[in-house]
Amino acid sequence: MLQAPLPTALPPLRILVVDDQASTREVLSAQLQFAGHAVEEADSAESALQAFQRHRPDLVLLDVEMPGHDGYWVASQMRAxxxxxxxxxxxxxxxxxxxxxxxxxxxxGDDYLVKPVSSTVLQAKLRAMQRLRRTQSRLIELSDELRLANEQLTRLSHEDALTGLPNRRSFDARLQQEILAAQREQQPLTLVLCDIDFFKGYNDSLGHVAGDACLQRVGSLLQGICRRPRDYPARYGGEEFALILPLTPRSGAMTFARAVLRTLALTAMPHPSSSVAPHLTLSGGITTCIPDQDTAVEGLIRRADDALYAAKSRGRNCFFSFEMQMDTREQRSASRTAADFQASGRAPLSGFGDLLSPAPPSVNGQK
Ligand SMILES: Nc1nc2c(ncn2[C@@H]2O[C@H](COP(=O)(O)OP(=O)(O)OP(=O)(O)O)[C@@H](O)[C@H]2O)c(=O)[nH]1
Known part of the structure; x- marks a missing residue:
């Protein structure tokens, strides 16, 4: 007879007892249950396999000689x-x-005991199995923890911790993909770099905690303005945000820039140390092109960055694009009308000039 469980806490096992002899099963089951284990019984190879699938036991005690398929066959089927x-x-x-x-x-099989098995030997084997079971459970837990940690690490390596937006590394990879897609589809691709104006002053006057909250707010505002599924806002670094707008021509880029300026004006986050507005503003550089074989990530970013610098040096709180400037120059020199440009399939830009700045608010504050 098996003794009662020893004080050291080992998890009880779910044991499948397979034996065609009812009396053998009964005696064995009673002993196992007395020792604290849960028991399922099977009287043939087939019912053993069904019980194995259904109950997922921690241990199988398996008879060798049975009518029909023997225990060896059952073991090989269980392993498979x-x-x-x-x-x-x-x-x-x-x-x-x-x-x-x-x-x-x-x-x-993992072990082989000759019947009749002494209760001490059986109990010793079961305790060894309980220890293995505990180690196995711990390994499963550890591997789950490792998988979760890896998933978190992957997410963190692609995400900016402060704003939750994609980080620069993800942005560069995505821009490369979108350049290739736009090149293949011969569709316009717009890249926008935005930078908060006088952010150093914002931090200095309101503190870094407020500065961080401001970055989070701007990140979510930009995310909200991106309405198309492939638009991709990212935190590019410090107080700079970058946006990829696929399938977006110059006219669409201007609409986007206008939406950013309007949203910031309406949100009106106070900026005590800005010399351009009482509220927080952004400057932006835009570049739009239909990429060809020579278009590269670095080139597009350099071009948007130069445009951003131009926006800053032209007074801030505005967006600038070299391509749009070229358009307006062409428009002026050719004295063509907006209708001519629409007819040529290009956006009428002369109304916006070289820079897109916020329009004066109307009576009700809307633009
Ligand atoms: N709170 C906070 N500040 C940041 C973070 N990253 C960058 N900054 C601050 O952003 C400021 C950027 O300052 P500058 O590059 O001089 O630019 P600016 O004051 O915005 O001036 P302009 O861009 O010329 O309008 C610096 O004071 C940085 O410390 C951040 O994650 N949190």
Whole structure:
């Protein structure tokens, strides 16, 4: 008879007892249950496999000689049914020959006990299995923790921790993809770099905590303005944000810039140390092109950055684009009307000049 469980806390096992002899199953089950384990019984190879699938036991005690398929066959089927998993199988047999033990291990068994098995030997084996089970559970937990940590690491390596937007590394990779897509589809691609005006002064007057909150707010405002599924706002670094606007021509880029200026004016976040407005403002550089073989990430960013510098040096709180400036020059020199430009398939830009600045507010404050 098995003794009652020892004080050291080892998890009880779910044990599948497979034996065609009802009396053997009964005695064994009673002993196992007395020792604190949960028991399922099966009286044939087929019912053993069904119970194995249904109950997912921690341990199988398996008879060798059964009518129909024998225990070796059952063990090999169980091993095949849990690819990557491992449920210990102990054979209990009255056959006491080396080749039987050999065949048991070869078919997938982990141990082989000759019946009648002394209760001490069986209890010792079960305790060893309980320890293995505990180690196995801990390994599974550890591997889950590792998987979660890896997922978090991957997310953090692509995301800006402060704003939750994609970081510069993700942005560069995405821009490369969008350049290739626009080149293949021969569609316009717009890149916008935005920089908060006088942000150093903002931090100095309101503190870094407020500065961080401001960056978060601006990030979510920009995200809100991006309405198309492929628009991609990112934090490019410090107080600079970058946006990829695929399938967006110059006219669309201007609409976007106008929406940014209007949103910031309406949001009216106080900026005590700005000399351009009482509220927080952005300057932006825009570049739009249909990429060709020579278009590269670095070139586009340099061009948007130069445009941003131009916007800053032209007074801030505005957007600038070299391409739009060229358009307006062409428009002026050719004295063409907006209708001519629409007819040529290009956006009428003369109304906006070289710079897109906020329009004066109307009576009700809307533009
Ligand atoms: N609070 C906070 N400040 C930041 C962060 N990243 C960059 N900054 C600050 O942003 C400021 C940027 O200052 P500058 O590059 O001189 O530019 P600016 O004051 O915005 O002036 P202009 O761009 O010329 O309008 C610096 O004071 C940085 O410390 C951040 O994550 N949090």
């Amino acid at each position: 049914a849990e690819a990557g998993g491992w449920t210990p199988i102990i054979f209990l047999s009255s056959l006491d020959q080396d080749h039987c033990l050999w065949q048991a291990i070869e078919s997938g």
